[in-house]
Amino acid sequence: MNITKEQIDELNAIVKVAITKEDYQDRVENILKDYRKQANIPGFRKGQVPMGLIKKQYGKAVLVDEVNKLLQDNLNKYLTEEKLDVLGNPLPKQQDNFNWDSEEFAFEFELGLAPEFEVELKTKKPVTHYKIVADQKMIDEQVERIRKQYGKLISKEEVGKEDEVRGTFRNEEAEIDNNATLELKKISDKKAISALTGKKVGDTVTLSTKGLFKEDYLLAGALGLSNDKVENLDVKVDFTIEEINERQPAELNQELFDKLFGEGKVSSQKELEERIKEDSEKQFEQQADQKLLNDVTERLIETTEFDLPAEFLKKWIQTTGEKELSIEQAQEEYEKSEKGLRYQLIEGKILKDHNIELQFEELKDFTKGFIKDQMAQYGQMNPEEEELDRIAARVLSNQDEAKRLSEQLMSEKLLALYKEKANLKTKEVNYEDFVKEVYG
CATH class of the missing domain: 3.10.50 (Chitinase A; domain 3)
Known part of the structure; x- marks a missing residue:
């Protein structure tokens, strides 16, 4: 078997695979021998059917199946060994004069190659990093809500x-x-x-x-x-x-404070307001972080320029779905998915450049922390480590949950990197102004 690559341009290539009779003959012969042993054909004893009849009945189908297996195995191996970063999958080129009765076969595949580019995290224009504070108006409103709720x-x-x-x-x-x-x-x-x-x-x-x-x-x-x-x-x-x-409204006394936070944890209105401020700003931080993650993502897509093998990708979209799309439909799908594909490549480059990866133990610890937070909401403040390990193992055995938690953990790692390396401008706002600026 001989595999060669013809580079069309920086983003497109053709891989040619030549298969000779020596590559597949033994595999086909062995399968046909097994067929002969098992064949039940009227007029012949089991295992005594002439090989010529077996070849006539099954030979072409076995040949096609084995050549295709050989082709896929060796093509994938070649792409891995040559470290070719392909987008989508190799697309077989149409060959009008292809003949399965020949002893030697030649196949051609189109490749769409990932572009080479650099990602500059410190963009010229800074990204706003919101710090949301709980102002006195919000704290007063929350105190009033508490008094009404427990009144x-x-x-x-x-x-x-x-x-x-x-x-x-x-x-x-x-x-x-x-x-x-x-x-x-x-x-x-x-x-x-x-x-x-x-x-x-x-x-x-x-x-x-x-x-x-x-x-x-x-x-x-x-x-x-x-x-x-x-x-x-x-x-x-x-x-x-x-x-x-x-x-x-309920009185702001020790009985109410103990009911809200546990005995002796808060002992004055000032401490209550401080606790409200602290808890509120912790929740706000999650919203501000998600906003920052989204905004840095958008900024990187805007500022990181590279070309894609667009025609290859449109053809790939057109032909690899459950049903073949028209050229217009493939164009529409490509336009919908282009931005996402660009960010996948950018994110992949960031992870590679900064040696960011997920270890299973990290994911397990992250999952246990998530479980502890959930249990705390139901009053279970100090679960046993064995119990956490058992629940985490069960959660991570679910592929969808494992994927969701992996994405969450990766987002946290990227967020930490952006806070350290990106060009950020901190802006302090109250929650009302944050909502107006972000959501209009």
Whole structure:
């Protein structure tokens, strides 16, 4: 067997594979001998069928199968030994005069080669690295939410502007019949607030759904409908009052602090606010890190220039799916996948240049940390190491879970590298401003 490569240009090559009779003859003969031993053909005893008949019946199929196996095995071996970094898979070239009755065969394959390029992490234009801080306004709001959540409900006879009112919304035509609690603070329609104020248990008030709340999800929850059904909903609903309560906020005392954080962990309002700030900013850090990872990725795709073997890749997309695509469909698929392919190559280059790889023990420890965090949420603060090992082994035996956790760990490694090497500009913002800047 002889394999040679013809370089077309930097990104395209042709591999030619020449197979002679000596390469496949013994393999074919041995398989046909096995066929002869097992063949059941009328008129012949088992194992006594003439070899000529076996060859006539099975010879061509066995030849084709063995030559293809030989071809694939040696082609893959050649690509590995020559260290050819190919994109997609080798594509067999159409050969109009190919003849399986010949004793020697010649095959040709098109290759799309990965480009050579450098990745500069320290880009000219810096990437914004957000540091999200919990400002006093947010801390005050969180304290107020805690006080309300752990406060007492005091029954009232008449609805006041700060009260919570439980009742049933009804509109037969719109198929609305839902029991819900209204916080008058969250109602944005002043007419609705005025209509409800002063009402008593048993009273029915007609409200307009349009503009009742600022957010659609609040209306959906009140009416018991899906978000898409309440979008632009403009109907009248009858709300029958069943219960009126004033929520008296809980006092900021040791009993509440112990209930929230465990006995003696927090002992003053100042310490409570510090804890809220610390916990909030830890959560914000995850969001800021994900934003940084996304932004550095985008910046690297923008600034790392290289060509791809586009025509080869379009042909590969066109012919290797479950069904063959048209040229136009292949072009469309290529355009959709080009950005992702570019980043795969960039990421691969970064990992190689900086010797970043995943070791199984690292992945196992990362998985155990993930499991510990989950168990802590359910009050299991100090699980046994053996138990963690057992659960981690079970989690990592699931290929999908192992892949997901591997990707998470790799993202953490890349993030650490970017924080160290990339051109970053730290910007301190509160959460509200972060949301405005990032999500508009």
